[in-house]
Amino acid sequence: MRYVAIFILSMIFWLLVTFRFTPANLAAGAAASLLTSAIFGRYYFHNVGKFLQPRRWFWFIVYLITFLWACLKANLDVAYRVLHPAMPIRPGIVKVRTTLKSDFARTLLANSITMTPGTITVDIVGDDMYIHWIYIRSEDPAVYTAMITGRFEDYIKKFAE
Numbered sequence: 001m002r003y004v005a006i007f008i009l010s011m012i013f014w015l016l017v018t019f020r021f022t023p024a025n026l027a028a029g030a031a032a033s034l035l036t037s038a039i040f041g042r043y044y045f046h047n048v049g050k051f052l053q054p055r056r057w058f059w060f061i062v063y064l065i066t067f068l069w070a071c072l073k074a075n076l077d078v079a080y081r082v083l084h085p086a087m088p089i090r091p092g093i094v095k096v097r098t099t100l101k102s103d104f105a106r107t108l109l110a111n112s113i114t115m116t117p118g119t120i121t122v123d124i125v126g127d128d129m130y131i132h133w134i135y136i137r138s139e140d141p142a143v144y145t146a147m148i149t150g151r152f153e154d155y156i157k158k159f160a161e
Contacts, residue, residue: 002041002042002044003037003038003041004037006033006036006037006040006041006044007033007034007036007037008033010029010032010033010036010037011029011030011033014028014029014032014033015029055158056158056159057159059155059158059159060155060159062155063152063155063156063158063159066150066151066152066155067112067115067116067152070116070150070152071115071116071117074116074117074118074119075117077117077118077135078117078118078134081118081134081135088135089134089135090134090135090136091132091133091134091135091136092132092133092136093122093130093131093132093133094130094131094133094136094141094144094148095128095129095130095131095141096128096129096130096131096141096144096145096148096149097127097128097129097141097145098127098128098129098149098153099127099153099157100153100156100157100160100161101161102160102161104160105156105157105160105161106124106129108156108160109129109149109152109153109156110124110129112152112156113129113131113148113149113152118133118134118135119131119132119133119134119148120132131148133148
């Protein structure tokens, strides 16, 4: 079953990248997806039942919308800081504790933080993530953890764990 899940995801990715629905492109995508699922299928998706749950897809879509909104706000914030004559930055590395348990969920959170302008995940050690932040707004770990992880962690728990 996990080979089928890899094949479907690979085919969807192929179609999103090429965005051509010709018979030749569909055949090439199917061949590439089949090869990908044959090679990598044994390494991924140990619990395929989670992948097929509509509730998880709903929370994934909510997460994507939240992530895109956070990226838009962060882009505007970084643009403000770059264009401001005084360049108001206060960079530093903060330690953020996560409650996510699976490696996939932690990696997704770390990548979400990194892809949001103004922050970058430097390291993950156990339940702690070290984040470089362009403007440290608080010295309280609870406050800046909530600011950085935001709703990402809550939504990732609902669809990735």
